[in-house]
Structures are given as structure tokens and as C-alpha cells.
Amino acid sequence: MKADIQTIVILTGAGISAESGLATFRGPDGMWEGHRVEDVCTPEALARNPVLVHRFYDERRATLATVSPNPAHDALAALDAAWPGELLIVTQNVDDLHERAGAKRLIHMHGELQSALCAACGKAVPWTQALPPGTVCAACGQPRLRPDIVFFGEMPYQMDVIDEALRRAGLFVSIGTSGAVYPAAGFVQTARHAGARTLELNLDPSAGSDYFDETRLGPASLLVPHLVRDLLE
Template sequence: MKKVLIISGAGLSAASGIKTFRDSDGLWENHDVMEICSTEGFMRNRQKVLDFYDARRAELAAATPNYAHIKIAELKAKYGEQIVVITQNIDDLLERAGCADVVHLHGFLPNLRCESCGEIWRVGYDSIRDKICPKCASSRLRHDVVMFGEMAPEYERMYREASECTLFIAIGTSGEVIDIASFAKRAPYSILNNLEKSRLDRHFDTLYIESAVNAVDKIARDIEEFLRKD
């Protein structure tokens, strides 16, 4: 069976107003990334990190899925298990567009995690303040987002899917965190969509150097043609 793997990054959600993880000078919302996205930063100033992710949930509540999210959701609904959707993004915009079975490599912003018993539950866009664990009633809670210095459990799934796919597509990712070039070289056919040209380009068979919103119809056409071929 032909299998399509789509891996997305910040470029997918940019048109929805979700700011990219890494801005100039390694800052995110005027914070040093390592202060609010690492285990060391969390140990140094726990409340600062929790407040940061509270603000990100509030930001996410005001965002809406863009056309690229919607189109990917339509493709997933049409082709089911033949299309695997994996994202580096922690937002829920693919889900809100109707996409099923999205694999979030770096966690899921609308969830909280209990540090006492490990329970994970959906809090939506609410603040973590005054919340308690629904399982053990602990108030020792945190964001359900993978920080630098922690294991990312879904990476094993990503590597397995990458080894099995016959069409690999990367949308809106720089390749700084994940070695998508190696996935492209291994796959029989590959497509890259990024806003700007990069060192990744030479590893892919087809390039769409434009926004995800502008490229997604072309990518959808390529997927449908690929899956129709004998």
C-alpha cells in the first residue's frame, strides 16, 4: 500500500497568527527560548514557564485554522490510513480543522499533565492557575509540552512512519530540530514547502517555495496523482 507522510512545522500555522518557535536572536515572545522551553529553565523559574504557556493557550483560543490546515484535514478524511499527519506544532489547529489522528511530536498545548500521577487531560485554553488533577487531586501540574532536556515519545513513531512512507512531504519546517533531509533521501518521492529557499532544497524532488496556504492545493494535487498511479 502506498503511504504518504506529512510532517509540518511552524510554517503551517503562521497564517493563523501563531508565532514561530524561534524568532530572531533565539527569542520567543521576548523570552530566551532556553528560559521557557528547557528543563533547566523550568527548574529555575517554574512560575515563569507556567505563565508563558498560559499566555500561549490564550493566544491559541483567538486563532482559527487556515486553508492549509483545512486541506490537510480533507485529504486525511479522504484517504484515511494512507496519509499519516505528524506535526512539530503544539497547537490544535489541525484538529479544529477536522483532521483525525494527528501525531504531535512535541506535546499538545491544550493539555495539562500531573507531575504526581502522570495523568494528562484537556484543559482547553484555560489557565493552569487553581487547577487540580482530576485523578489524584494534586496541584503539582505542568504544561504537556516537551521541553529541551526531555524525551519526546512520539519520535519513535515518526521514524517508523518515515521508513515506511512512499511519499514524504515536509511543510513549513526548517529541519533544525528534525533531520527531514534524511527522510527525503530515503523516500521514493519527496516534496518540500517552505517560505524561503534553504539548504534542505537539494534533498527533495519537488519544491514549493511559498506559503503553506498558497502551496497546499499543489501538494494536494501531487498526493492525489501519486496515490492514483499504479
């Protein structure tokens, strides 16, 4: 597989972190850990009930201390360290498990739990503690810090960088994603149109499985290390 590949783009979703004990973003009942997504992940929800939204992400942030990277995260970090060509890991996840495993070439397109964003000046800062509504931004002095999470209706981060990488990719791999949330669900089409080989690793076929050249089904903790060994041998 490696011979004709110079650039790899890997998209990871909730499925890769589920094996570490983190709940998937939208479960089969349409809920995220007991809450409707519309009540905790939209700008309207933040304006309507900031206490609930801030508390929800405080709880998710605290949960990070109870989980660890799994073999899929570790394998991608090993690929990051060893791959001689271009590599970009794009994650839809807001946890820090890729970083803790050692990944460096990484974009959090939907934001990060361990970051706070000022709604007044746009400054983002590392944040590991509780973030109550009205917390003051050190950069501008406004009480407008909010979770640095890309809500529905907001633009994901670094889309220009991601799009450029997809158009250069020789291999695009999607791991543990539903294939139902855009714009990430459209990455496979962009990569395929540019001539990349496309591969899906998932427990079940995603909503966009038909766009992939190959789908491998099973746990990410088994499939990803196997893929990485194949790429590096």
C-alpha cells in the same frame, strides 16, 4: 504523483500556523514572543521560574481563541478525509489548528497547549484554562500539573510510531519547518533512505533542503492546497 504512492507522512512546523497569526517558535532574533527559548522551554526553566513558564503557556493557550485554521490546515484535513491509503500528519506545533480543520490522523510530537501533564504520575488531561503552578492532578492528587509541552532535552511523543511510518512512506512532505530542530530535522533522511519521494514546501529553503528531491517555495496557504489537489485528482 498518486499512482505509486500508498503511504504519506507529512511533517508540519511553525510556518503553517504563522499564516493564521501564531508566532513562529524561534524568530530571527532567537526569541519566542519576547522570551528566550531557554527561559520558557527547558526543564531547568520550569524548575527555576515556574510562574514565568506557566504564565507564558497560559498566554499562548489563550491566544488560540483568537486564531483560526488557514487554507493549508483545511487542505491537509481534506487529504486526511479522502486519502485511501495510509496517512500520518506529524506536527511540531502545539496549537490545535489541525484538529479544528478536521484532521484525524495526527500526532503532536512536541505536545499540546490544550493539555496538562502531571510530572508525578505522567497522566495527561485536556486543559483549556489557566494552569497555575501547584495545580493538583486529579489522578494522583499531587500538585504537579505542568504544561504538556516537550521541552528541550525531553523525548518527543510517539517517536516509534513516527519512525515506523517514515520507513513505509512513499511520499514525505515537510511544510513550514526550519529543518534545524532534531529529531524532526532528520525525518527527511529516514524517509529518503527508505525510498520515499521527499518534498519540501516552505517560504525559504530549510537547513535540510539538500536532502529533499524537490523544494517548492511560497506560502503554505497556496502550496498545500495545490499539492492536495494533485494527490487526490
